[in-house]
Amino acid sequence: MSEPQSSVDPLEILLDRLIPRDESAGASDLRLGDELRRRLPDVTRLLDRVDLRGLSPIEQDARLLRLERERDPIFEALIVVAHELYYSNPASWQSIGYTTRIPGRP
Amino acid sequence: MKVDVIVVGAGLGGGAAVASITEAGHRVLLLEQGGASSAVDAPRGHLDPPAAALTGVRGDAFRGRRIYSDGGTRTLPAGVGGGTLTWGMQAWRFHPDDFRMSSRYGTPAGSSLADWPITYDDLEPWYLRAETELGVAGDSTPYAGRSGPYPLHPIERGAVGTWLAEGARALGWQTFAPPLALNTTPYAGRSACLRCNECLGFTCPVDAKNGSHNTFVPRALATGLLRLETGAQATRVSTDGAGRIIGVEYVTDGELRTATSKAVVLAGGAIETARLLLLSTSPHHRDGIGNHSDHLGRHLQSHTYPVALGILPPSVHNPNRGPGVDVATTACNHDNPGVIGGAMMANDFVKTPLTHWRIGLPPGTPRWGRKNKEAMRDLYLRTVDVRAPVQEVPTPDNRVTLHPSIRDPLGVPVASLPGIVHPETLRTAEVIRQRLTDWLAASGAERTWTLPQLNRGLSDWFHQAGTCRMSAGPEDGVVDPSGRVHGHDNLFIADGSTNVTNGGFNPALTILALALRTADQVVSQLR
Numbered sequence: 277m278s279e280p281q282s283s284v285d286p287l288e289i290l291l292d293r294l295i296p297r298d299e300s301a302g303a304s305d306l307r308l309g310d311e312l313r314r315r316l317p318d319v320t321r322l323l324d325r326v327d328l329r330g331l332s333p334i335e336q337d338a339r340l341l342r343l344e345r346e347r348d349p350i351f352e353a354l355i356v357v358a359h360e361l362y363y364s365n366p367a368s369w370q371s372i373g374y375t376t377r378i379p380g381r382p
Numbered sequence: 383m384k385v386d387v388i389v390v391g392a393g394l395g396g397g398a399a400v401a402s403i404t405e406a407g408h409r410v411l412l413l414e415q416g417g418a419s420s421a422v423d424a425p426r427g428h429l430d431p432p433a434a435a436l437t438g439v440r441g442d443a444f445r446g447r448r449i450y451s452d453g454g455t456r457t458l459p460a461g462v463g464g465g466t467l468t469w470g471m472q473a474w475r476f477h478p479d480d481f482r483m484s485s486r487y488g489t490p491a492g493s494s495l496a497d498w499p500i501t502y503d504d505l506e507p508w509y510l511r512a513e514t515e516l517g518v519a520g521d522s523t524p525y526a527g528r529s530g531p532y533p534l535h536p537i538e539r540g541a542v543g544t545w546l547a548e549g550a551r552a553l554g555w556q557t558f559a560p561p562l563a564l565n566t567t568p569y570a571g572r573s574a575c576l577r578c579n580e581c582l583g584f585t586c587p588v589d590a591k592n593g594s595h596n597t598f599v600p601r602a603l604a605t606g607l608l609r610l611e612t613g614a615q616a617t618r619v620s621t622d623g624a625g626r627i628i629g630v631e632y633v634t635d636g637e638l639r640t641a642t643s644k645a646v647v648l649a650g651g652a653i654e655t656a657r658l659l660l661l662s663t664s665p666h667h668r669d670g671i672g673n674h675s676d677h678l679g680r681h682l683q684s685h686t687y688p689v690a691l692g693i694l695p696p697s698v699h700n701p702n703r704g705p706g707v708d709v710a711t712t713a714c715n716h717d718n719p720g721v722i723g724g725a726m727m728a729n730d731f732v733k734t735p736l737t738h739w740r741i742g743l744p745p746g747t748p749r750w751g752r753k754n755k756e757a758m759r760d761l762y763l764r765t766v767d768v769r770a771p772v773q774e775v776p777t778p779d780n781r782v783t784l785h786p787s788i789r790d791p792l793g794v795p796v797a798s799l800p801g802i803v804h805p806e807t808l809r810t811a812e813v814i815r816q817r818l819t820d821w822l823a824a825s826g827a828e829r830t831w832t833l834p835q836l837n838r839g840l841s842d843w844f845h846q847a848g849t850c851r852m853s854a855g856p857e858d859g860v861v862d863p864s865g866r867v868h869g870h871d872n873l874f875i876a877d878g879s880t881n882v883t884n885g886g887f888n889p890a891l892t893i894l895a896l897a898l899r900t901a902d903q904v905v906s907q908l909r
Contacts, residue, residue: 294750300759337751344749355750363735363758364428372762373702374735377578378587381426 285309287319289328293336294358300371308361316357322350385411385609386908388630388643390616390658392416393464394516394890395876395897396649397594400602401515402901403647408908409607411641412599413632415615416460424467424585428734462612464651465844466593466890470582470707470731471563473518474887475509475895477525478502479716480723480773483883487722490806493775494681495722498882499854499863502526508895513561516894517569517592520561525712534566537575542766543709545698546729549825555713560728561891563592564705572596581705582731617794618662619646619873625666627873633792645872645904649897652682652879653842656782656849657797659860672850672860672867679782681848683884684841685725685771686803686811690818691742692827693764700763706732714770714817715886721810725770725886727818738762745831766827768818771845772811773886775804780840782849802838811835845889850879865900872907876900 291303291312313319326343328336343351362368366382369375376382387403389396392414400410461467479486481498489495510530513520519534536559539547547557565574575590589596602608611634618631620640629642648655656679660670672678694700710728718724733742739758742765747757780801788796815832822830853859856868861880867873876897878889885892 295755296752298752298755300755340750359739359750360429360736363739369735372735372738372758374579374762375702376580377576377704378426378580 284329286323286327286329287312289336290323290326290340290354291358293328293333293340294355295362301367303358303362306362306365306367308358311361312354312357315361316353318350319354322348322354385409385641385643387411387645387647387904388413388641389647389649390630391464391649391651391654391877392462392594392599392610393649393651393877394466394594394894395878396464396647397598397602398512398894398897399647399649399876399901399904400608401598402898403904404602404605404607406905406908407607408905410602410609411643412602412608412610413614413616413630414460414462414610414612416462416612418462418610418612426580426584426587428736462599462610463593463595466563467585467595468583469591469593469890470888471591471705472707472728472888473513473516473520473561473563473891474726474885475523475526475528476502476885476887476892477712477715480883480885483723486716490722490775490804492777493804493806494778495775496851496858496882499852505892505895505899508899509891511898512891512894515898516563516597517565518561518563518891519559519566521559524556524558525715532561534564534569537562537564537566537705537708539708540701540703541698542694542700543729545694546709546766546768546821546825549821550709550711550713552824553713553820555711555821557709557711560707560710562705562707563890565590565592570597575705577703579702579704579732615792616650616658617792619648619658619671621662621664621666621671625664627671627870644908645874647874647876647900647904649876651877652846652849653782653797653799655875655877655879657784659850660782660784661794671870671873674869675857675859677851677853677859679849680778680780681776681851682780682782682799682801682840682846683774683776683848684845685884686774686807686835687769687771688811688815688818688835689767689769689833690815690822690830691744691765691767691832692822692825692830693744693761694766695826695828700766702732702763704732706730714814718810718813721813722775722806723773723810723886725772725814727768727770727814727821730767730769733767735762738765741833742767744829766822768821770814770818771886771888772807772814773884775806776848776883777801777804799840799842801840803840808835808838845878845884847878847881847884847889850875852880852882864903865896866903874900874904
């Protein structure tokens with residue numbers, strides 16, 4: 277049984293819309309939240325304004341698309357930093373076909 | 383230890399200088415502001431420096447040079463090896479016409495496009511020596527004469543390179559292997575390339591990437607005549623009461639020291655060398671040493687990089703093996719109607735996933751969400767990227783100056799880079815961008831697109847050149863054709879700052895060839 281959204285970190289909900297779990301890991305699988313907060317402290321100001329809890333995925337995406345259209349600076353930074361953390365994490369590499377070929381490395 | 387020569391900077395030029403001078407029996411002090419990290423043990427995370435620098439990360443995360451440009455500061459890694467620790471290893475000779483750009487194209491309004499006081503033929507023996515001593519893998523130089531072969535066989539061409547070569551042939555363009563300072567076979571006591579995917583922006587995990595740190599500097603250390611001080615930032619070239627060069631002031635462990643020598647060689651790169659000379663004012667040199675004709679710091683140039691991307695047809699399997707660049711053409715370096723110069727064109731290094739997310743997805747791809755993830759999965763291995771270093775038309779207003787208020791951690795003014803790329807450079811870049819697109823289309827790409835020219839600012843992090851221009855006479859530049867600063871018999875420069883123009887190629891091999899030539903002059907003088 278999944279956790280009620282009201283008790284889930286609102287940042288995790290947001291990250292899972294940016295980088296959702298599908299046939300490969302999503303942002304929450306990689307637990308990016310803490311590092312993201314460290315690199316982008318302003319994200320708390322975004323979360324004060326944007327609460328996706330209780331919304332359907334379609335409603336959540338619509339809310340985020342509106343932020344993107346408005347070029348919200350914190351949301352713009354969030355898109356970049358979230359993907360930086362996700363795609364610099366070796367756990368994301370296999371799904372796109374990237375391997376380092378360095379012994380002992382993914 | 384008393385020394386004969388002080389060399390500032392342990393990158394490719396400084397390394398070549400210390401190897402040549404110590405092996406001739408002279409004692410050298412090498413000052414390097416960065417550290418002496420092991421290439422093999424360096425950080426390999428994709429968000430760690432220096433790889434992160436390639437993805438546009440700015441800020442103060444890195445120890446090293448701090449430069450003000452484009453409205454902000456950038457701090458770049460420094461260390462023994464300099465840029466060669468993490469470079470893409472492309473070791474090109476310039477085209478003979480790159481040495482006579484003004485004769486070939488005139489001097490556009492607002493520019494300082496000029497001929498070099500030396501020719502390709504003057505430099506050719508030094509190119510060959512540079513290739514041999516550094517260790518360069520290649521097969522031919524179809525645009526220029528060469529007096530000997532490359533020491534290493536070329537990188538093996540893969541499926542994507544073969545596909546691009548076929549496309550080039552359809553356009554009537556000759557292709558060949560890009561010369562790489564890479565051990566394609568064990569060489570100089572170090573192993574061969576693994577063909578891993580962490581190359582440009584990373585140190586080499588098996589030390590097969592050839593640079594100053596594993597070739598020239600170790601040679602100099604082996605003589606017992608080199609004293610290497612890392613964490614040592616030069617702050618001033620010292621002069622005596624008559625204005626003659628007597629040594630270098632530098633700071634290490636928070637302490638200001640002065641070292642004296644018979645000769646000084648500056649090799650900090652086109653930004654830091656110009657900065658150091660501008661900082662070295664005295665009653666005899668009120669505007670800085672070498673600034674007798676107001677050329678010091680001017681003519682800053684790099685390369686403007688047009689990029690085209692395309693989707694491989696399903697029939698071309700991309701094995702995604704590093705370093706990635708394995709086919710090049712010089713068909714468009716010159717003879718492009720109506721524009722000045724051009725560029726060598728080649729496929730790009732294997733991209734990290736993060737870099738691909740930033741710049742590799744086709745226009746119209748959502749920047750986040752399920753469709754973005756699907757595009758990454760579907761297109762990462764199917765996207766091919768060709769790019770070209772268009773040589774920039776220099777101007778006197780594109781320059782290194784001392785920032786009036788921003789200081790480095792020692793309280794010394796940082797370099798500031800005012801100026802914008804000359805319009806003729808952008809015209810050439812536009813032509814080359816189209817040629818790149820033509821190349822992908824002729825090869826059979828399913829879709830092509832180009833990256834926009836993001837800004838017209840000056841490069842603050844790669845291929846900088848020109849700020850201590852070489853000239854026949856003192857009125858037209860900072861150094862003479864041997865690399866000696868005009869008006870000073872014992873001050874030399876061995877880095878890209880002396881380049882009059884920067885070629886339509888990565889400039890490292892030219893910097894190295896000139897540095898070897900200049901070091902030979904230093905040795906002659908010390909005899």
